[in-house]
Amino acid sequence: MKPMLRRAAYRTGMFFVSVALVAVLWELYKVVGPEKGGKLFGAPILPRSNDTAMPHVWEMLSRYAEPEQRSPNSNLIWFVVLKGAFYSFRLALVGFILGSTIGVALAALMSRFKTMERGLLPYLVVSQTVPLIALAPLVVSWGGKVQIFGFTWPRWLSASVLGAFLAFFPIAVGTLRGLKSAPAASLELMESYAASWKQTLFKLKFPAAIPFMVPAFKLGASGAVIGVVVAEISTGLKGGIGRLIIEYARQATADPAKVFTAVFGAAGLGLAMAGLVALADVLLMRNRPKETTT
Amino acid sequence: MRKSGKKLAVASFAALSLIVAACGGSSESEETAEPTACETTTPVSLQLQWVTQAQFAGYFAAQDQGFYADQCLDVTIVEGGVDIVPQTQLADGAVDFALSWVPKALASREAGANIVNIAQIFQRSGTLQVSFADAGITSSADFAGKKIGNWGFGNEFEIFAALTMNGIDPATGVELVQQQFDMAGLLAGDIDAAEAMTYNEYAMVLEAINPDTGELYTPEDFNVVSYEDEGVGMLQDAIWADADKLASDAAYRETAVKFVAASIQGWAFCRDNTEACRDIVVAQGSTLGASHQLWQMNEVNKLIWPAGLGAGVIDATAWDRTVSLAMDTKNLEGSTVLTAAPTDGAYTNDIVEEALTILDGLGVDYTGSAFTPIEVTLNEGGN
Numbered sequence: 013m014k015p016m017l018r019r020a021a022y023r024t025g026m027f028f029v030s031v032a033l034v035a036v037l038w039e040l041y042k043v044v045g046p047e048k049g050g051k052l053f054g055a056p057i058l059p060r061s062n063d064t065a066m067p068h069v070w071e072m073l074s075r076y077a078e079p080e081q082r083s084p085n086s087n088l089i090w091f092v093v094l095k096g097a098f099y100s101f102r103l104a105l106v107g108f109i110l111g112s113t114i115g116v117a118l119a120a121l122m123s124r125f126k127t128m129e130r131g132l133l134p135y136l137v138v139s140q141t142v143p144l145i146a147l148a149p150l151v152v153s154w155g156g157k158v159q160i161f162g163f164t165w166p167r168w169l170s171a172s173v174l175g176a177f178l179a180f181f182p183i184a185v186g187t188l189r190g191l192k193s194a195p196a197a198s199l200e201l202m203e204s205y206a207a208s209w210k211q212t213l214f215k216l217k218f219p220a221a222i223p224f225m226v227p228a229f230k231l232g233a234s235g236a237v238i239g240v241v242v243a244e245i246s247t248g249l250k251g252g253i254g255r256l257i258i259e260y261a262r263q264a265t266a267d268p269a270k271v272f273t274a275v276f277g278a279a280g281l282g283l284a285m286a287g288l289v290a291l292a293d294v295l296l297m298r299n300r301p302k303e304t305t306t
Numbered sequence: 307m308r309k310s311g312k313k314l315a316v317a318s319f320a321a322l323s324l325i326v327a328a329c330g331g332s333s334e335s336e337e338t339a340e341p342t343a344c345e346t347t348t349p350v351s352l353q354l355q356w357v358t359q360a361q362f363a364g365y366f367a368a369q370d371q372g373f374y375a376d377q378c379l380d381v382t383i384v385e386g387g388v389d390i391v392p393q394t395q396l397a398d399g400a401v402d403f404a405l406s407w408v409p410k411a412l413a414s415r416e417a418g419a420n421i422v423n424i425a426q427i428f429q430r431s432g433t434l435q436v437s438f439a440d441a442g443i444t445s446s447a448d449f450a451g452k453k454i455g456n457w458g459f460g461n462e463f464e465i466f467a468a469l470t471m472n473g474i475d476p477a478t479g480v481e482l483v484q485q486q487f488d489m490a491g492l493l494a495g496d497i498d499a500a501e502a503m504t505y506n507e508y509a510m511v512l513e514a515i516n517p518d519t520g521e522l523y524t525p526e527d528f529n530v531v532s533y534e535d536e537g538v539g540m541l542q543d544a545i546w547a548d549a550d551k552l553a554s555d556a557a558y559r560e561t562a563v564k565f566v567a568a569s570i571q572g573w574a575f576c577r578d579n580t581e582a583c584r585d586i587v588v589a590q591g592s593t594l595g596a597s598h599q600l601w602q603m604n605e606v607n608k609l610i611w612p613a614g615l616g617a618g619v620i621d622a623t624a625w626d627r628t629v630s631l632a633m634d635t636k637n638l639e640g641s642t643v644l645t646a647a648p649t650d651g652a653y654t655n656d657i658v659e660e661a662l663t664i665l666d667g668l669g670v671d672y673t674g675s676a677f678t679p680i681e682v683t684l685n686e687g688g689n
Contacts, residue, residue, distance in 0.1 A: 048495065064490055081595045081689050149389050248357050248387025250591065258388065259357065259593045265489045265507075266514040267687040 035069045042066055067269040072276070075269040089270070093256065093277040100240050100252035101281055103168055107175025108236040108285065112229060114176065115183030120213065122184075123191040140181050144239065148174060148246035171249050175239035179232035186228020190221025226293045233285040241278050253278045344378035348561050351382040352545075353392040353404040358385055358590045360602035361505060361543070362405070363583045364427070364610075368572025370586045377564035377664075393421055396546055402558075403565060408541035408625070409632045409643050410460040415652060416644055422549040423653035425566045425618035425661070426625075427573065428609045431539030433464050434508055435531040436492060437499035444529050446536050447472045455485035455497035463643055465501065467538040467635040468531075476638050489514070499531070505605035509598055513688045522686060540628040542609070545569065545618075549651060559657070567661035570617045571670050577611050580604055580680050598688025604679050611674035618658040618672075625653060 045061030059065060076090040087095075118136070122129035151170045158165040194217050202212045244254025253274060260271040354362050365383055368374050374381040384401055386392060392404035393411045397419035406414075408423065415421055435454070437443040443452060446468035456462040469476050476482060483497050489511045492500035502508040508530070516523045533539045545566060551558045576583035584600045592599060615621055632643040665672050 060494065062494070064494065080593060145389050149387075149391070149395075152390075244387075246387050246389040248385045248390060250357075250385060255357070256593070262487055263510075263594070263687065265493065265510040268490075 038066065038069055042068070064264075064268045067272065071269045072272045075273050089273050093253070093273050096251065096253040096256045096274070097277045097281045100237070100244065100254065100278075101284065103172045103252065104175050104233075104236045104240045104281070104285055106169070107172040107240055108179050108233050110172065111176035111179025111232055111236055112183050115180035115228075115232065116187050116225075118180070118184045119187035119191060122188050123217070124209065124213075129188070136181060136184060139177070144174060144178070144242050145246050147177070148243050152243070152247040152249070167249060168251075170247070171240045171243035171252070174243040175236035178235035178239035182228045182231035182235060183225070186224050186231070187221055190224030190228075191217045193224060194220040222297070226289065229289045230286045233289050234282045237278070237282045237285050241281075253281060344375075347375070347378050347380040348557075349380045349382065350374075350403070350561060350565055351384055351401040352565075353384045353390070353395045353401040354386045355392050355405050355407075355543070356386045358587060358592045359506075359594055360584060360587050360592075360599045361606055363576045363587050363603055363606065364573030365569055366572070366586050366590055367575045367579075367583050368568045370589075371572065371575055373568040373571040373575075374565070377568045379561065379564055379568065381565070381568075393419055393546055396421055396548060399548070402548070403562070404546050405543050406546055407460070408544055408628050409463050411544070411546055412629070412632060412648050412652060413460065413643050415648060416646070420549045421546045422552060422651055423544045423620060424547045424552075424562055424657040425545040425569070426541055426620040426653075426658075427545060427569070427618060428541070428543040428606075429613050429617075429621065429624070430609045431464065431532075431534045431542055432504040432605065432609050433461075433533045433539070433542075434502045434504055435465070435468075435499045435533075436489070436502045436508055436511060437529050437531075438492075439527055439529050441498050441529070443499050443531065446531055446533075446538075449480050449499065450474050451480065452498040453481045453483050453496070455483045455491055455500040457485055457487060457501055460643075461501070462637070463632065463635060464533040464538055464540055466637050467540070467631045468533060468536055470635050471536070471538055476636070482638065504532075504608070505602040509601045509605075509684055509688065512684045513595075513598065513686060515686065522684070538631060539624075540631055541620075541624055544620075547657070552654075552657075562657050563660045563664070566618060566658055567664040570658075570661060570672055571665060571668065573610055573617060574665075574670050574672060574674070576603060577607050577674050577677055580607065595685070595688030597683065597685045601682045601684055601688075604682050607677065608679050611677035613673055614675075616658070616662050616672050617674070618661065620653045620655055620658070 049060035050058030079086040241254040256274040396404035491497040
């Protein structure tokens with residue numbers, strides 16, 4: 013347990029060091045970078061370093077402690093952003109659960125039937141090339157319209173579905189790869205026991221797949237966050253961090269630090285989701301024997 | 307160790323949910339109207355072009371003040387987003403009514419969406435081209451050779467119309483710059499003249515600090531070219547309905563009349579109660595600052611009132627001008643917004659005239675001939 017704790021502390025430390033490093037680089041660029049932006053080989057690629065385009069790190073941070081608006085009953089920004097992030101988090105979690113259920117089911121199906129894999133996999137790849145922003149208004153229009161057994165489709169569920177749409181793909185592909193990773197010797201052993209397909213799947217293939225599934229689930233988790241945030245931006249769904257980003261972005265002319273508070277909130281949300289998967293991994297794997305058959 | 311960790315997690319989760327529970331549930335609008343004798347209420351949905359802001363105050367006011375309820379309507383106001391095209395939502399049947407600018411909606415109509423303009427809420431165009439005073443751009447004739455910002459997405463037609471009017475070739479005579487929906491490009495000097503709505507982006511520059519003085523920019527720092535004044539203004543926010551349903555479904559038609567009547571009643575309320583309407587919009591959860599919203603409310607009132615023919619009535623002259631500009635103005639690719647004149651039934655005054663009759667009965671002033679705008683002082687960041 014001890015070395016694990018030390019590793020966790022080291023990782024957390026490194027995370028903060030890297031964040032601080034980015035902040036230092038940001039401020040450094042503000043000092044040396046061109047105030048009005050610069051051209052490199054004729055193309056305007058050097059971003060302008062003035063306070064409107066790149067507010068100081070401390071301005072962005074101190075903005076969190078200021079009220080959202082200067083009206084008497086306005087909440088402080090950190091609270092508004094946290095609230096928005098938590099709203100989006102719940103949608104992303106629903107999307108992630110949906111996406112991982114579908115992803116794992118598809119992977120199991122594809123590993124069982126070779127024809128399924130041949131037939132389905134290309135469609136899965138194609139599905140990921142459909143631009144999310146084209147899909148979003150369509151899916152959102154189901155809100156309040158589609159009724160399944162008396163259950164009216166709420167608007168927020170559309171955002172979760174788009175999150176699931178981004179989440180299921182890495183999970184399906186990663187799990188499929190994992191399910192195929194069971195060593196041939198073990199498979200032969202299961203066969204010699206006359207184990208059923210189900211037994212082989214749950215006693216051998218899934219445990220063997222876990223090292224592949226964990227990174228896939230992490231990708232899926234951040235995918236779910238992206239899907240939800242894009243859906244919120246694209247359709248103006250109220251309450252979440254995506255909506256805050258578009259609203260604050262339009263106020264950037266006079267209050268440039270404000271939009272960054274929401275952007276950091278979205279980034280933190282992605283980290284939190286991936287962290288949740290990592291935590292689940294640690295909790296699930298702590299009793300797993302270190303020795304593996306190879 | 308592990309156990310206490312779990313407890314901590316549970317406790318913090320509980321705390322978080324408490325916070326969330328405490329914040330939720332306050333945004334619902336309260337019914338302030340007296341309960342009326344409605345046998346049944348008709349559910350109606352309205353698609354906005356953007357998120358909640360004073361541009362749509364009349365509808366929120368009609369809901370808040372119970373004008374919709376008086377007409378036995380249960381109205382759901384659906385906010386827009388980056389990729390929501392209101393007239394498409396309407397044509398797809400996702401909503402009952404939608405707000406849209408006339409040229410954009412006519413382009414969708416030409417593409418097959420069978421929709422009809424039933425009330426022209428904004429009688430005037432609110433589009434401006436804003437530049438720094440020292441750039442010397444006082445009319446659209448001065449655009450030649452300048453960097454002209456535009457938003458695209460169908461919001462740029464008036465710019466092209468002005469260029470065409472002045473004989474300026476959009477491809478070679480000016481440098482057209484794609485502009486974000488903010489004014490940072492103008493302030494940074496990327497754009498000589500930036501596209502702005504009177505009720506939104508123009509206020510944004512007046513809410514920003516002038517680095518030379520350390521104080522807010524003032525109107526004297528800028529030149530403003532108004533497309534309405536230039537004579538190339540196109541009709542903007544109008545209520546659109548499903549043309550098929552309007553023709554075949556008597557109940558939908560009746561709903562449309564009531565909806566337009568109550569909406570205009572809402573706008574009349576906002577004309578007479580500018581600050582109250584600002585508060586209604588702010589209570590709906592807009593994140594824009596209070597002085598910005600009041601400015602927006604006041605400017606939107608100027609686009610609606612006074613309404614000589616009666617609010618919502620489509621002025622044939624303005625309509626014909628919008629259509630002919632949409633047909634004749636060539637953009638960068640040389641194509642026009644409309645390839646042919648709209649087929650019959652692109653607009654009707656039947657609905658709004660019946661609606662105004664209802665308002666006559668209620669004693670609502672729908673011309674606003676005595677309307678005078680208020681003075682609004684903008685604060686930094688619109689707060």
